[in-house]
Each structure stands twice: as structure tokens, then as C-alpha cells.
Amino acid sequence: MVDVLLGASYLDGGIAAVDFFNGRVLTAEDLRDQQAAEAARHRRLGRAAGPGVVSGFTVARGADGRSLEITAGLAVTAAGDVIELAADRVRVPLSRPVTPAAGGPCGQADFTDCAGPETPMAVPGQGVYVLAVSPASGGRGQAPRVAYDAGGVARDCGPRYQVAGLSFHLLAVDVAGLAAAGGLDVVDMTALTGGDALLRNVLAHLFLGTVAARNVIADPLGAGTGPSALDRLRSEGRLTPSDVALAVFTWAGGSVDVVDRWAVRRAPVHERIPSPPWTSLIGAARAAVSEAVFLQFHQHLYELTGPIRARDHFRYLPAAGLVPASDTFFDGIRVRPPVTISAGAVERLLRESLTCPPLDLRHDPALYLYEVRENQQAGAASYLVFASADLPDGDEGPEILAIHPSGPLRTGQSIQIRGRRFDWFARRPPVSLDGTEAMPADGSTDRKLLVTVPPKLDVPEEGRTCTLTVTSGRGTDSVPVIVIPGQPPLKGVLVLEAITPLLTGPLGPAVTAMRFRLTSQLDRAADVSLRFEVTPDRLRPLLVLTDDDGGPLPGATLFGVAPGEHRDFGLRRVGGRVLMPGNFAIVLTAVADEITVTWVGGLEHLPRPPR
Incomplete structure (x- = not known):
């Protein structure tokens, strides 16, 4: 080890270039030294790039x-x-x-x-x-060469x-x-x-x-x-x-x-x-x-002919790759059935695969298979993308977790698709059922899509299984759903009436509730939603809807009623306070599809209670 002083020139190992100056006698050795210096500089650049x-x-x-x-x-x-x-x-x-010796065999190599x-x-x-x-x-x-003692006459030559x-x-x-x-x-x-x-x-x-x-x-x-x-x-x-x-x-x-x-x-x-x-x-x-692992596999695969079974030719596979669609290639390998991803997702998946080690088929790895949407739409030669289960699923595209309602879906019905990574805020992902697109409505989020089942979707009377697909900028996810034809519009009326007298005095401790009856005169069973409003608004917290036994009903009340059936419910006061004097009104509304009935009642004047 040597000491190198700050600011001092340290020349050991440096490139020695010839110093040219007027009057210097140049020899062939000098020029060769200069060539060697230039070559040394080039080699340093080469080493910096790497072999x-x-x-x-x-x-x-x-x-x-x-x-x-x-x-x-x-x-x-x-x-x-x-x-x-x-x-x-x-x-x-x-x-x-080989030139054979005398008596030896001929034509060998x-x-x-x-x-x-x-x-x-x-x-x-x-x-x-x-x-x-x-x-x-x-x-x-060849170039002429003049010796030192040749009197300036070239007598031989060199390269x-x-x-x-x-x-x-x-x-x-x-x-x-x-x-x-x-x-x-x-x-x-x-x-x-x-x-x-x-x-x-x-x-x-x-x-x-x-x-x-x-x-x-x-x-x-x-x-x-x-x-x-x-x-x-x-x-x-x-x-x-x-x-x-x-x-x-x-x-x-x-x-x-x-x-x-x-x-x-x-x-x-x-x-x-x-x-x-x-x-x-x-x-x-x-x-x-x-990169060499990836390219070696694809070069090897390209040079194989006929039906190919991966286990017959490969023990090691790259973490991801592209293979022609085949019924035999993945025989004996655990694979997930293909799902569809976008072309943009393929490049990201392959790039990320370069950070993962190769797969050893002797260790029974699980592979994910992907089809490419653009390839299918173009009608091009079909191929599959395979990837190690250690890689992110596709490119972390959308994931459908649930459909609400969960039963058979009807054409024209509003549904919710629950999941994650829908990229709603980046772009509105198209939703499709068997290729028929349905644009999510306002109110959708990255975890919830509000969609109407396409009314024009062609389904038989008994219904059929369709593929519901959500596509975002990062990929695609699909689930099977059963779709049946939507029902025609409801016909008939709903009847909503009070079955107790209207309030005639202060709504005090002695007057606590009213009872109502909802009767269906529709042509088939239906779900009926019920809501109520109070004027002025400050009275709303003092009233609550109740069932026939007096128990409170949820804010979004839904009754299922058959033709000719009725449902009783109540409206009662809560809390120990009484209504302040003045006018007030109660509005009850029942809705089944597009059929609506409204009941309005109240007091024009409510006397001041005694002190």
C-alpha cells in the first residue's frame, strides 16, 4: 500500500501516451507506443461496457x-x-x-x-x-523498408x-x-x-x-x-x-x-x-x-416440431413465456384455466418474470395461463401466456368478488359488481355479458360497479349461463352468471290506507301511533319499497316506521307482496317530547317498479299543550 497525497498526481497504472514536440526524433517504437496508448483507452471503455x-x-x-x-x-x-x-x-x-497412411482406411473424417x-x-x-x-x-x-545502413535505398519490405x-x-x-x-x-x-x-x-x-x-x-x-x-x-x-x-x-x-x-x-x-x-x-x-433463460426457452421451442409435451423436452422453464395454444403442451402440469388479459398486461408480466428464477417441473410448480384479448379479437393465430404462480396474478388487474343480487340475473335488472382494482377513477371499465357491453353508471367506485344487465341480451325462456367480464386498463376478470329473461312491466295498482283515525290532538304520551295497510292489486308478486317524509323536517326524528307488532323497520323498508295480499305497518312517536304547535304533514310512498302510491295526512293546527 502506498500513500497518495491530496492534490498530488498519482500516475502508477496510467496510460502512457507519447509526448509530441517540435524537434523530437520519432521512431517506429514511438508510434507503436502511441497506438498502444490509444488501444488501452479503448479497452477501458470496453471494460466499462462489460463483456x-x-x-x-x-x-x-x-x-x-x-x-x-x-x-x-x-x-x-x-x-x-x-x-x-x-x-x-x-x-x-x-x-x-484425413490423408490415410499407406494401406490405411480411406474416406474417414x-x-x-x-x-x-x-x-x-x-x-x-x-x-x-x-x-x-x-x-x-x-x-x-507490403511497404518498402529502408535499413539504417542502406543509404536511403529500400532493399526489402514489411507488412x-x-x-x-x-x-x-x-x-x-x-x-x-x-x-x-x-x-x-x-x-x-x-x-x-x-x-x-x-x-x-x-x-x-x-x-x-x-x-x-x-x-x-x-x-x-x-x-x-x-x-x-x-x-x-x-x-x-x-x-x-x-x-x-x-x-x-x-x-x-x-x-x-x-x-x-x-x-x-x-x-x-x-x-x-x-x-x-x-x-x-x-x-x-x-x-x-x-434474459438468456427466457430467450433460450423460446429458441428451443421454436426449433421443435409436431405436438409438443413440455415435460418431454423441458425440465426447466422460464418464470413466464409464450407458447402456441396446444392441447398437449401442459400435460401433467398443474395449471389454472386460462383467463383473459390485455396485450399491455403481457409485456408487464414478461418483464416482471425476469426477476424470478426459472421453474423446475420436477418440483410440480403451479402455472397460471392467460389468453390475450386483442389476439382473440384480431382472429390471429392463438397463443397462451404462462406464468409462475409466484408472479402477480396477471398484472394485478381487476378482481370480481361478488355479484348482487346473487340469484339469477334478469335482463334489464340493475346489479352491483363488488370487487377491487376496477380502475374506475382512471377510466370507466367496460362491463360485458357474452360480449354485450354495459357501461357502469355514476356512483360506481374502484370496488363497486353499478350496472344494468343489457335488455337486448339474447337468452331463452329457461335462461342460460353467460360470462360477465370486467376489463380495466390493467387486465380482465370474468365470472359465470345465470341470466333469465326480464319480466314484463307490472300491471295493476297498490292501495295504501290508514286503518286508525287521523290524529286529532297533541301527539303526547297518550297518542303514540297510527296503523296503515298496504294492499297489492298487482298482476304478480312484487317487491314494494316504502318510505315516509314529514314536514317540517325537524319532526322527522320523532317518528319511526314499525311492523305489525310495533317493532322498528329499517330505513330502506322492502315488502314482498303477492296479488291480493296486504301488509300492515305502523308509524309511532319516539322520545318523551311532544310536537310543537303548528301545521305538519306526513307523506307515505310505496313503489313497485314504476307503480307508485302516496298517502298524505297530518294536522292543520296542533294546540299548545298545557303547562
């Missing part, structure tokens, strides 16, 4: 099965060098013909690794390799340019050793060594570090949490700071079998050494891995 693939460098199996095809691309190494492949596409042969296998193969005759790219340079063209290029090379991988070090179980080991349909998925997640990350989450302060296979290759020096991994592939039977680029390909991020281990769960590096 990874910026664009392109897509790796695919060659048409002959014995080569890899790589597209143009741009990448940054951990050392800070920028690598660019300018050609649209190049082919990298992985085998070459062998696998050729530029550096040679560095570790034994996990299974004889089958190999797993990582394709990497690194910077390379070479001379191009005109030093061209910065690249080279591809392979790293042989001991997958069994990496899997054991990474804590993979016997199911994964069998997939890696047996070459079954799960091979690609398990191999990808070996390099993605899914099991290692899960171990960190389970014991973030423990010491037994190992890095991913890609991290181990770096720590062992197999993958150097000058290498950028592009793809992992398997070689068997003299040809390429599986090629998976997202297993090792990462977006450029500034990496830091995780210490303690739990810090690996946060930051840009972890986000880049989560």
Missing part, C-alpha cells in the same frame, strides 16, 4: 452437419477488446478429411479442435464444446497494415464434472450423459447456472453455493478474458447434434465478483442471465 455479445454472432448448425455457420456480429471481451465480424455469414468447418480437447469426454464418442471468439491480428500488404481481426476456437467440456460441481441431481446427470430429449434444456441450464442460483437463494450466506458452468470455465482459465462465448454444441457420430447459443451468450454487462454469494442475485449480470 458480452452486442449484436449478431448467431451460431447455427451448418447444412452439411459438420460445420457451424456464424453471422456478422459485434462483441466485447472481458479485457475490453471490441471484436467485429463484418462478413454477413461465415462457415467454420469442424472436421477435415475426424473431429478437429484448434487447441485440442483439454479434458476427457464425459461419454466416449460424444463431446460437448463451447465455441468462443477472441481477438486476432495479422499483417496485410503495410496490422489488421485487427478475430479467431474462433473450441473448448472441450467435461459436462459430468461440471454438473457434479454445480450440484445437479441424478435426473439432470442422466439427461446429460444419456442424450435423451431433455439434453438440450438441462445442458443450457447447466451453463445458465439455474441450480447454482437456486442454491444461493436457499442458503445465501452459505459457502457451498457454486458458480455456473460458464463461471467455472472462466475461473479455471479455460475461458480467458480475451474470449467471448458464442454457443455450446454437442458432437456425436461425426456431426453436430445440438446447438444452443443462449446457454452461454450474454448481453454486455459490467461484471463484478460476487462476494458474498447472494450479491450474484442482483445487478445487471443476473438480469442478463434471466
Whole structure:
């Protein structure tokens, strides 16, 4: 450790650029030093951006099965060098013909690794390799060279340019050793060594570090949490700071079998050494891995053909993804029946899924399935969104908790939809029954929607089950409801009369109540609401409606009456005070649908009580 004084220039480790001044003798070494200084500055910028693939460098199996095809691309190494492949596409042969010795067999081919296998193969005759790219340079063209003692005459030449290029090379991988070090179980080991349909998925997640990350989450302060296979290759020096991994592939039977680029390909991020281990769960590096998990799954799924059953090809799934609608994909997986969400909710759901670890189908996770409303309306090819149950339900869209009344709904009937997150104050969410919209009325809130069942909804006489849907800016929720045809308007009249004499004296202790009778002369049974008013208003607290036995009735009184039936009720005084002198009136109103009856009575004059 050295002391650095405040305000002093500390130059150790700085970039040494050539100092140009008039009269200085320049040599080739000076110019090379200046080039080196500029390259060092560029490498610092590259290290600040972080290693990874910026664009392109897509790796695919060659048409002959014995080569890899790589597209143009741009990448940054951990050392800070920028690598660019300018050609649209190049082919990298992985085998070459062998010139046999005299008497030897002809026409054979062998696998050729530029550096040679560095570790034994996990299974004889089958190999797993990582394709990497690194910077390379070479001379191009010629320029005359004059020696010091040549009298100014050029007698030979040197390279005109030093061209910065690249080279591809392979790293042989001991997958069994990496899997054991990474804590993979016997199911994964069998997939890696047996070459079954799960091979690609398990191999990808070996390099993605899914099991290692899960171990960190389970014991973030423990010491037994190992890095991913890609991290181990770096720590062992197999993958150097000058290498950028592009793809992992398997070689068997003299040809390429599986090629998976997202297993090792990462977006450029500034990496830091995780210490303690739990810090690996946060930051840009972890986000880049989560993105690779998502993209690896969809690339793998895209390359599969025919009816697909997830458990046959995948042990690990991203926390959310998009799959074609299928009757077989989710066989053997616990799923919630699909619900409908908006297209805007899909993007939010997928972005949030990048913060969650992959799903392990061996642990029997529960999945939520979603259909996209805009996709259905456009008649496009149907697809489903799946998401881990650990993610918010959709995007925390509306949730219907209850419908009032709870019985069969009638067309034209006013109902209440109780729930939450209706976003009433942000926008009026449309409510629909089997696609027929009904706009909520004023008085609705974020937890209550006041709606009229569409009168034009086509339902048979016996009724049918309809889907009631509430859609907000954040998603959709639906519930089944039974709807029956609305009844025709009531016919007939209501009769409301007093069955005790009208008050004729002070409403004092001796005069406490009046009795009334409501008689139905309607054509069918109906609910009748009853209310009363008193003038002047100050007398209202002194009176209360009562049932036939004298018990108080609620403020919103509702009677159910059949044709020809009557209901008796009362109006009585409460409290110990008496009415003040003056005029007063009582107005009783009974209402059934649009049929109304009113009774009016009272005193024109109420004498002052004796003192």
C-alpha cells in the first residue's frame, strides 16, 4: 500500500501516451507506443461496457452437419477488446478429411479442435464444446523498408497494415464434472450423459447456472453455493478474458447434434465478483442471465416440431413465456384455466418474470395461463401466456368478488359488481355479458360497479349461463352468471290506507301511533319499497316506521307482496317530547317498479299543550 497525497498526481497504472514536440526524433517504437496508448483507452471503455455479445454472432448448425455457420456480429471481451465480424455469414468447418497412411482406411473424417480437447469426454464418442471468439491480428500488404545502413535505398519490405481481426476456437467440456460441481441431481446427470430429449434444456441450464442460483437463494450466506458452468470455465482459465462465448454444441457420430447459443451468450454487462454469494442475485449480470433463460426457452421451442409435451423436452422453464395454444403442451402440469388479459398486461408480466428464477417441473410448480384479448379479437393465430404462480396474478388487474343480487340475473335488472382494482377513477371499465357491453353508471367506485344487465341480451325462456367480464386498463376478470329473461312491466295498482283515525290532538304520551295497510292489486308478486317524509323536517326524528307488532323497520323498508295480499305497518312517536304547535304533514310512498302510491295526512293546527 502506498500513500497518495491530496492534490498530488498519482500516475502508477496510467496510460502512457507519447509526448509530441517540435524537434523530437520519432521512431517506429514511438508510434507503436502511441497506438498502444490509444488501444488501452479503448479497452477501458470496453471494460466499462462489460463483456458480452452486442449484436449478431448467431451460431447455427451448418447444412452439411459438420460445420457451424456464424453471422456478422459485434462483441466485447472481458479485457475490453471490441471484436467485429463484418462478413454477413461465415462457415467454420469442424472436421477435415484425413490423408490415410499407406494401406490405411480411406474416406474417414475426424473431429478437429484448434487447441485440442483439454479434458476427457464425459461419454466416449460424444463431446460437448463451447465455441468462443477472441481477438486476432495479422499483417496485410507490403511497404518498402529502408535499413539504417542502406543509404536511403529500400532493399526489402514489411507488412503495410496490422489488421485487427478475430479467431474462433473450441473448448472441450467435461459436462459430468461440471454438473457434479454445480450440484445437479441424478435426473439432470442422466439427461446429460444419456442424450435423451431433455439434453438440450438441462445442458443450457447447466451453463445458465439455474441450480447454482437456486442454491444461493436457499442458503445465501452459505459457502457451498457454486458458480455456473460458464463461471467455472472462466475461473479455471479455460475461458480467458480475451474470449467471448458464442454457443455450446454437442458432437456425436461425426456431426453436430445440438446447438444452443443462449446457454452461454450474454448481453454486455459490467461484471463484478460476487462476494458474498447472494450479491450474484442482483445487478445487471443476473438480469442478463434471466434474459438468456427466457430467450433460450423460446429458441428451443421454436426449433421443435409436431405436438409438443413440455415435460418431454423441458425440465426447466422460464418464470413466464409464450407458447402456441396446444392441447398437449401442459400435460401433467398443474395449471389454472386460462383467463383473459390485455396485450399491455403481457409485456408487464414478461418483464416482471425476469426477476424470478426459472421453474423446475420436477418440483410440480403451479402455472397460471392467460389468453390475450386483442389476439382473440384480431382472429390471429392463438397463443397462451404462462406464468409462475409466484408472479402477480396477471398484472394485478381487476378482481370480481361478488355479484348482487346473487340469484339469477334478469335482463334489464340493475346489479352491483363488488370487487377491487376496477380502475374506475382512471377510466370507466367496460362491463360485458357474452360480449354485450354495459357501461357502469355514476356512483360506481374502484370496488363497486353499478350496472344494468343489457335488455337486448339474447337468452331463452329457461335462461342460460353467460360470462360477465370486467376489463380495466390493467387486465380482465370474468365470472359465470345465470341470466333469465326480464319480466314484463307490472300491471295493476297498490292501495295504501290508514286503518286508525287521523290524529286529532297533541301527539303526547297518550297518542303514540297510527296503523296503515298496504294492499297489492298487482298482476304478480312484487317487491314494494316504502318510505315516509314529514314536514317540517325537524319532526322527522320523532317518528319511526314499525311492523305489525310495533317493532322498528329499517330505513330502506322492502315488502314482498303477492296479488291480493296486504301488509300492515305502523308509524309511532319516539322520545318523551311532544310536537310543537303548528301545521305538519306526513307523506307515505310505496313503489313497485314504476307503480307508485302516496298517502298524505297530518294536522292543520296542533294546540299548545298545557303547562
